[in-house]
Amino acid sequence: xxxxxxxxxxxxxxxxxxxxxxxxxxxxxxxxxxxxxxxxxxxxxxxxxxxxxxxxxxxxxxxxxxxxxxxxxxxxxxxxxxxxxxxxxxxxxxxxxxxxxxxxxxxxxxxxxxxxxxxxxxxxxxxxxxxxxxxxxxxxxxxxxxxxxxxxxxxxxxxxxxxxxxxxxxxxxxxxxxxxxxxxxxxxxxxxxxxxxxxxxxxxxxxxxxxxxxxxxxxxxxxxxxxxxxxxxxxxxxxxxxxxxxxxxxxxxxxxxxxxxxxxxxxxxxxxxxxxxxxxxxxxxxxxxxxxxxxxxxxxxxxxxxxxxxxxxxxxxxxxxxxxxxxxxxx
Numbered sequence: 001x002x003x004x005x006x007x008x009x010x011x012x013x014x015x016x017x018x019x020x021x022x023x024x025x026x027x028x029x030x031x032x033x034x035x036x037x038x039x040x041x042x043x044x045x046x047x048x049x050x051x052x053x054x055x056x057x058x059x060x061x062x063x064x065x066x067x068x069x070x071x072x073x074x075x076x077x078x079x080x081x082x083x084x085x086x087x088x089x090x091x092x093x094x095x096x097x098x099x100x101x102x103x104x105x106x107x108x109x110x111x112x113x114x115x116x117x118x119x120x121x122x123x124x125x126x127x128x129x130x131x132x133x134x135x136x137x138x139x140x141x142x143x144x145x146x147x148x149x150x151x152x153x154x155x156x157x158x159x160x161x162x163x164x165x166x167x168x169x170x171x172x173x174x175x176x177x178x179x180x181x182x183x184x185x186x187x188x189x190x191x192x193x194x195x196x197x198x199x200x201x202x203x204x205x206x207x208x209x210x211x212x213x214x215x216x217x218x219x220x221x222x223x224x225x226x227x228x229x230x231x232x233x234x235x236x237x238x239x240x241x242x243x244x245x246x247x248x249x250x251x252x253x254x255x256x257x258x259x260x261x262x263x264x265x266x267x268x269x270x271x272x273x274x275x276x277x278x279x280x281x282x283x284x285x286x287x288x289x290x291x292x293x294x295x296x297x298x299x300x301x302x303x304x305x306x307x308x309x310x311x312x313x314x315x316x317x318x319x320x321x322x323x324x325x326x327x328x329x330x331x
Contacts, residue, residue, distance in 0.1 A: 020307030030314030119152025183220035206270030231316030
């Protein structure tokens, strides 16, 4: 290769390299339609369609249509496997039962070969923090088998911004994840940075994401981290969070509202808001939109991260797909 060309390539900014986009799917019609319309912009589709049941068996796929569509469109598929209802006791049972773990791993390998999956992602949640080391061991055991069979393996993790303290009474769902060990024994971690537990507005504000990354990038290599991005919105009424909504519904409800309407983008938080009065109560809906997406792409570039993991298909602003398409076109 020409030496001048080599130097030029080395000087290219990181933003010229496309970040890997993983898009989650859960069993719903809107998600399937979203996939059909935008599959060309999806690097990996990750359907949450397999569960470990209470009897330690593995369920049949909850949705076969997404598998069929992904094959038809030649989109690499990396399904998630979860425990039934994120049951804590069931998870502990899995972790103290080596034969159950072997059964799960064996199923994953055989199913991946049968369905032509590129790999798997663990999405086990609500794990007892005292089972933390056993979960790390289960991940390491699984990673070894996945590599032996030529499969990718990743782990979805709930995020935190502080060290784990075993004897602390202040435990939450993030306490079970040893990021350093999990990153060492997987191809990458998908950071569930969506859902700031202390938010007073957006699902995942820019300051929150930055705070999380400053901590986790000291625990695991940034190149092994995929930034979680929410496509859904948080709905607030009279200062209380009352639920979630898709971007389409948020925008539709705003347009139907008659009183107190204000729409804008909060630069500091990195999220769009819809304000209006409903049932005599002030309603504010916070959503990630195309501007939010671009801000988070800048963060991915800043930290030199692997890419991003979006929850979930069928929930986001259509204009985000235009942004993804334009970024690909600029490559």
